[in-house]
Every structure is written in C-alpha cells, then in structure tokens.
Amino acid sequence: MSKEWYEESPEEFADGFTEERPQEKDLEKTYGPAAPFSEHKRGERIRYVSADGKRRSGEIIWAQAATGDIGVKYVVAPDDPNGFLDFVVPGDVLQVEDVTQEEALVRCPYCNQMHQANQVEACPLKPRG
Ligand SMILES: [Zn+2]
Numbered sequence: 001m002s003k004e005w006y007e008e009s010p011e012e013f014a015d016g017f018t019e020e021r022p023q024e025k026d027l028e029k030t031y032g033p034a035a036p037f038s039e040h041k042r043g044e045r046i047r048y049v050s051a052d053g054k055r056r057s058g059e060i061i062w063a064q065a066a067t068g069d070i071g072v073k074y075v076v077a078p079d080d081p082n083g084f085l086d087f088v089v090p091g092d093v094l095q096v097e098d099v100t101q102e103e104a105l106v107r108c109p110y111c112n113q114m115h116q117a118n119q120v121e122a123c124p125l126k127p128r129g
Pocket of ligand 1: 123
C-alpha cells in the first residue's frame with residue numbers, strides 16, 4: 001500500500017539527497033572560494049532560468065565568488081532528480097513577482113477556496129480513489 005503525499009515526512013523525503021551531498025571543502029575545491037557576499041545563500045531555494053532557457057527551481061549548494069570579470073555564480077541542484085547542476089548568474093534568478101505571476105491563484109473545484117494553480121491537485125479535499 002502506497003503512502004499518501006502528506007504521510008511522507010520531510011526527513012524521509014530528504015534522505016535520498018543528503019547522503020550524496022558533498023562536503024564544504026570538496027565544494028570549494030570544485031567550484032572555487034565561496035562568495036563572501038551574495039544576495040542568495042547556500043541552502044536557499046530559488047527559482048531561476050537555466051542555461052537552456054527553462055524555468056526551474058532548486059537549491060543553492062554553493063555561491064561561487066567573483067573572479068576577475070566573472071561575477072558571482074550560484075551552483076544550483078535542480079529539483080528535477082535527473083537534472084545536472086546549473087550555474088546561475090544573479091540576473092537569471094527569478095524574483096518573487098515573476099513567480100507570483102506564473103503561479104496565479106485559481107478557485108479550487110474541491111474546496112472552493114483560492115489555491116495556487118499548481119496546488120489544486122494536491123488539495124486535501126480532493127476526493128481519493
Ligand atoms: Zn482546494
């Protein structure tokens with residue numbers, strides 16, 4: 001019997017990710033020194049436009065310090081488990097206003113309240129089975 005979405009704890013959900021997560025010194029070796037100042041920090045979740053022009057969301061695993069002409073870049077692990085790491089410049093991080101437009105509220109047919117459009121199918125009042 002499969003679990004309902006709300007029965008899965010965040011810890012369980014994170015399990016698959018945490019074990020493989022590289023250590024800080026490995027990250028520094030791979031991506032260079034961490035940016036001393038950046039708008040977004042490690043561990044923060046952002047929405048952004050990837051190099052291939054797609055809108056994605058993911059977690060920042062490293063903020064690369066600026067070197068010479070190259071500015072700060074975020075190394076982002078996308079939510080898509082099959083995705084590769086993305087290198088995101090601050091200009092490609094979507095601001096909250098951009099996201100709000102995309103996730104406009106709609107009236108939910110199950111509970112008659114307003115939800116984000118992509119949350120309707122997760123409505124607790126949606127009949128199951
Ligand atoms: Zn609802």
